Amino acid sequence: TPITNKIGILALKNFNQTACYEEAEKFEPDPIVEKYYKGSKSCYACPIHCSKRFEIPEGPYKGEWGNKLEEGVVTPFGPTVGNSDIASIFKINNMVNQFGLDALECGGLIAVAIDWFKNGIITKKDTDGLELDWGKPEILIKLVEKIAKRQDIGDILADGALRASEKIGGKAAEYISHSKGMTFGGIDLRIMxxxxxxxxxxxxxxxxxxxxxxxxxxxxxxxxxxxxxxxxxxxxxxxxxxxxxxxxxxxxxxxxxxxxxxxxxxxxxxxxxxxxxxxxxxxxxxxxxxxxxxxxxxxxxxxxxxxxxxxxxxxxxxxxxxxxxxxxxxxxxxxxxxxxxxxxxxxxxxxxxxxxxxxxxxxxxxxxxxxxxxxxxxxxxxxxxxxxxx
Ligand code: SF4
Known part of the structure; x- marks a missing residue:
């Protein structure tokens, strides 16, 4: 996140913003490693050791631990949804893995839902009272669970952004950035x-x-x-x-x-x-x-x-x-x-x-x-x- 932000290609908040991320420094690796890192694992003979064990030491998710936080989780549940609460991203990493959800698609889908809410395409009536907004980790956690369990708005979202937009109607489809039905985010492709x-x-x-x-x-x-x-x-x-x-x-x-x-x-x-x-x-x-x-x-x-x-x-x-x-x-x-x-x-x-x-x-x-x-x-x-x- 800090690198893509610095070089100007980071896409934020369902493409409502590119780079200029005020919270980018919260994603700098050193403080994250210092606070959460517990060790590395590797597949046989691979020098990269990409599987990093983590544990959350404090706060509402204290004690939550797991392995391997990838860029493919950090971006969709970080800048894509305007969230800079690192502990919540670790928590969501575990949730999407346990539920068997694709993190990139799920984060992109939630970003679209937030955009719909902020533009009046859906309202509290559709979200069972949830007020969707950028940068609200507790809302993200609720939405991930609702999508996995097909509860309330989660039942519609669980079909994917495009099919959900067909059910919601109006201008909903315009807010989805996709190709052949698969959403994308993280990088502003208009630049590359x-x-x-x-x-x-x-x-x-x-x-x-x-x-x-x-x-x-x-x-x-x-x-x-x-x-x-x-x-x-x-x-x-x-x-x-x-x-x-x-x-x-x-x-x-x-x-x-x-x-x-x-x-x-x-x-x-x-x-x-x-x-x-x-x-x-x-x-x-x-x-x-x-x-x-x-x-x-x-x-x-x-x-x-x-x-x-x-x-x-x-x-x-x-x-x-x-x-x-x-x-x-x-x-x-x-x-x-x-x-x-x-x-x-x-x-x-x-x-x-x-x-x-x-x-x-x-x-x-x-x-x-x-x-x-x-x-x-x-x-x-x-x-x-x-x-x-x-
Ligand atoms: S990069 Fe990570 S997932 Fe890939 S082989 Fe190495 S340790 Fe395994």
């Missing part, structure tokens, strides 16, 4: 055009685990030098967060993500999430274990086959070019605050970026459906036959 493309074309909704565009430089942070960018992607433009020349990176990273999943390699420890084992490392490991002689090109070919198969599945379910976009009232407008205030997603340039993406993929530009020729070239001849039945 490549990440926006990657999430909008992800096969299971707006999913940051299906690829990323790590070349984009914001706040001076990038793993890629101009020379590396030129060598790998043929242009330095991929470094510019505002450039729409990103399809070449998005496609590569989507394929790497698919391969990493097949290898059962942890995302935190791999290139597909920004650092760690590269695709070259993964192929070397694969060959060492199997005795096969895969090349990086073979692995990337496998990743492309997987991505095309996933696309065929969602095409069968009705997904087309028009669904490869970010939806919600905020996408239409400019970034409201921070150093990127005024940045927008330009509609014409977005369409150009999608054209470039489909072109490079060998998909039909009008519909976003993989062409028969492309599928056959990937060795998916039988699947190419499915297109006749769509």
């Amino acid at each position: 055009k490549g990440m926006a493309l990657c999430l909008a074309t992800s096969t299971r909704g707006c999913d940051h685990l299906r690829g990323s565009v790590p070349t984009e430089t914001v706040g001076g942070l990038s793993r890629f030098t101009p020379e590396m960018a030129e060598k790998m992607f043929g242009s330095r433009e991929v470094l510019d967060h505002n450039s729409y020349f990103k399809a070449v990176v998005a496609i590569r990273m989507q394929h790497i993500a698919a391969v990493t999943d097949c290898m059962e390699i942890c995302r935190f420890a791999s290139e597909s999430n920004g650092g760690g084992l590269t695709i070259e490392d993964q192929v070397e490991l694969f060959n060492a274990v199997t005795g096969l002689d895969f090349s990086v090109d073979d692995a990337m070919h496998a990743g492309e086959r997987i991505f095309n198969l996933e696309r065929l599945y969602i095409v069968r379910e009705g997904i087309r070019r028009g669904d490869d976009r970010l939806i919600g009232k905020w996408v239409e407008g400019p970034v409201p605050s921070g150093q990127f205030k005024g940045d927008t997603i330009d509609k014409d340039k977005w369409e150009w970026m999608l054209d470039d993406y489909y072109d490079r993929r060998g998909w039909d530009k009008k519909t976003g459906i993989p062409t028969k020729e492309k599928l056959i070239s990937l060795g998916l001849s039988e699947e190419a036959g499915w297109l006749d039945r769509i």
